[in-house]
Amino acid sequence: MYHRRLTLAATAVLSILLVSAIVLxxxxxxxxxxxxxxxxxxxxxxxxxxxxxxxxxxxxVTEIRLPRALIAAMVGVCLTASGVVLQGLFKNPMADPYFLGISNGAALGATIVIAGGGFLGLGFYSLPVLSFLFGLGTIFLVYSIARMGNQVPVTTLLLSGIAIAAFLSAVNSFILFTAEMNLHQILFWMMGGLSGRGWDYFWIILPFTVVVPLILVYLAPQMNAIMFGEESAMYAGVDVVMLKKLLIVLVSLITAAAVAVSGIIGFVGLIIPHIARLAVGPDHRILVPVSLLAGGVFLVLADIAARVVIAPAELPIGVITALCGVPFFLYLLRKNKGVL
Amino acid sequence: MGSRGATLTLLFICALMLIAGCVSPDRNQGNTSDTTITITDFSGIPVQVPADVHRVVSLSPSETEIFYELNTPDSGIELVGRTDYDNYPAEVVSVPSMGGPKTLSIDAIIRAEPDLVLASTVTNTDITAQLAQLGIPVLTYQLENFDDVYDNIRSVGVALGCEERAESLVASMRQRVAAVSNGSRAAEPPKVMYIVSAVPMYVAGAGTLQDEMITLCGATNIFHDKTRYFAVSEEAIISRSPDIILMPLGHGSGSYTIKADLLKKGVFSEIPAIMSGRLYELDENVVSRPGPRIVLALEMFDECITAG
Known part of the structure; x- marks a missing residue:
């Protein structure tokens, strides 16, 4: 099914679409x-x-719209890349970037900053930095709880992820409730949005978006090996344990970076990989580049909608991603008779 | 389910009282504890309030201010409960608190043994419904504009038996409002924005007290085309270029202020209000509390808008 030329063509078309969406x-x-x-x-x-x-x-134009469009594209790329890798890695169609509790950890970090003011004199950077660190910390906590010797059983990983997420969100609610604080700010953050994100946020997410997706594209053939079964992957000379660890580290980094700049934007990382899979099949060599570019396009368009639908007011972008993404996804699901 | 139960109970009680023939729209003169007056609050449901109220709990800072404005030391009526946010007049801090807006304690309220509870539409309705169900009269007021405030004051005046004081308070408030709205006007109405929070950026649209106050001062609220408070885009603020920005100044809770956040934003550097420095911080307890001091808030707005 895999054709190198098709991959290049699809990548080129989507890149042009992405640039057009940003211009729009x-x-x-x-x-x-x-x-x-x-x-x-x-x-x-x-x-x-x-x-x-x-x-x-x-x-x-230069200080509001341009950085915002670029950030939307990068967040879309990061979240979708993260979703496509996790779905392949866990062979689980329900996997999304927030699968292992990263969003709950990041939300707790954000709440601490919002409730307590700054953090370590970081000023403006307190919120993105602390949510990034808490997001990553959560993943590593979940991972180390689930690890048994050299093995990380998927079921244990999922369950410890769910448990830690529930615990962190309870801590979060406790702070929100007892601090009697302005709930608007944290609610907005948790719904995800790019309102007010300028060049300073652009520089936060840029390094992650440049480096990690390239590595993921490079690792795509090995991800295929995992899909065909870990044992056969091992015979094919892939260090499965090492690869899994590396992939988890990479997706944690980009998810945490995306969450740090945009809050928790749902559905993009879950649905875009599935749509891409329906379009180009499950081979990671084409699936990874196609889905992450499509994620970028989708989020840029969703952000346009978030800005103009109820102007001069703004909607949280998570509302748009779910409102537009889900019906389209369900349509594809029906059309393809539920085969994912 | 709870509120329907409460409604049915109330209707039942009303029916019984109608049969007994002891319901009267006017205050009963007997001054015994089993006589009641009927007061209709914003919900439209008539509430039976004892004719001789003694112990009042207020679950809203604005109701607390109205209570103190109307009550006299020799009336035999005292405030026995408030919320954490009630801080005016100063003497209110000696009244026990029933909790914060989100952490109201039904136990504390019942233990205070109120014969009347005053609340506003922002009060937790689970709590007020439960109180009503327990037979404690609760008056809930909606406060979205000056007329609502006047009605609220009159209604509390009836409940506390001091209608004349309420009427004269409303009359003096109206007089102060008229003084502002009849003041001298610039040829070109200044463009004003009232910002409630900087992260996310929330501004006041039509149907808010602040919009009404801006209009009364002869100025234009740049976001009058949207209703209520809403999250606005930076771009909309820049393109509508406000001449004056008004904002509430909170007390405590760290060094965070809206003004500092606005000045930090490089993208706002070309907005007329930022360039001319016409950003005014106003005591949030005055400008966002729809009580008797709302006329003071209006005068503060007017001072900022006519200055410069």
Whole structure:
């Protein structure tokens, strides 16, 4: 089923779609700046044109819309990459990036920052840094609880993930309840959103998005080996234990990074890999690049909707991803007679 | 289920009293504990309140302020319970608290033995429904505009037996509102934004007290096209370029302020209000509490809007 040329073609088409979606996102917004103005503003560093547009328009385009569109794309890539790897690794269609409790850990980190003010003098970076650390910490806790010698049985991993997640969310509720704090902020964070995310957030997630997906694409053939059974993978010369560990570390890093900048955006990491699998089949060599680019496109489009549907107000992006993603996914599921 | 039960119980009680012929819309003169007056709160359901109230619990800071404004030391009525957030007037802190808005204790309220509970629509309805079911009269008020506040004051005046004080309070409030709304006006109404929280950015739209106050001051709320409080986009704030930004200033809870957050945002540097420094922090207990001091809030708004 796997054709190298098809993979390259699909990757190229989706890359073009992703760039188009980002351009569209920069063009569209509540303030009705016309397209030619947007293009002139974006091209200004190259053309050196003397600004004839208002400085407010320039700020909206370069400081608000552009970083936000890029962050949306990167978060989409990270979450989908994470979902596709975990579904393959655990051979479980229910797996998503938040599978092992990472979102509950990250949410607790965020709540601590919101309830207690800053953290270690990190100022603005307190929230992303602490949610990143708590997210990663949760995964490693779950992993070390589930580990038995050199083995990590999947069932134990899942159950300890569920248990730790439940525990952390109880701690979270306890803080929210007793601190009598403004619930808006944490609720918004937990619903996921890119409102107010500028270049500072862009730089947080950029390194993860550049490095990790490339490694995942490189590891795709070995992921296939796991799919065909760990024993045969071992005979094929794949160090399964090592590979599993490496994959878990990689997806934890990108999930934690995505959550740190955007809160908990649901459904993207669960559904996009399935849609990609329906479209291009289960071979990871094509599935990984296709699904992570599709995830980027989807999240950029979802963010446009979140910004304009009830403008000048904004919706949390998680609302859009579920509202639009789920019906489409169910349609595909029915059409394909439930074969995933 | 609970509120339907309460409703049925109340209807049943009303029916019995109608039969007994002791229901009267006016205050009974007998001054015995079994005479009641009927007061209809915002829910539209008539509530039987004892004609001689002695012990009142307030579950809302605005009701507490109304209570103190209307009550007199020699009335024989005292406040026996409040919430953690009630902090005005200063003497209220000696009244035992029934908990915070999310942690109200039904036990504490019952132990305070109130014969009347005052609440607002933001009070936990599980608690008020349970109190009503236990036969404790609860008056719940909705406070979304100045008229609601006036009605609330009059209604509490009837419940506490001090209608005249309530009427004169409302009259003096109306007078102060008229003074502001008849004040001198700039030719071009200034564009004003009222921001409730900076992360996420929540602003006041139409149908809020702050929108009403901005309008009374002869200014334009830039988000009047949306209703209630809502999460706004940065882009919308920049493109609507407010001349003046008003915001509540909280007490305690660390060094966090909305103003600092707004000034930190580089993307807002070109907004007229930020460039001219017309950001005003106003005591949140005054500007977001729909009680008697709402006219003070209006005067504070007016001062900020007409300044400069």
């Amino acid at each position: 996102s920069v063009m569209i917004g509540v303030s009705g700046i016309d397209v030619s103005t947007v293009i002139s503003i974006l091209a200004e560093p190259l053309t050196g044109e003397i600004p004839w547009w208002s400085s407010a328009d320039a700020i909206i």
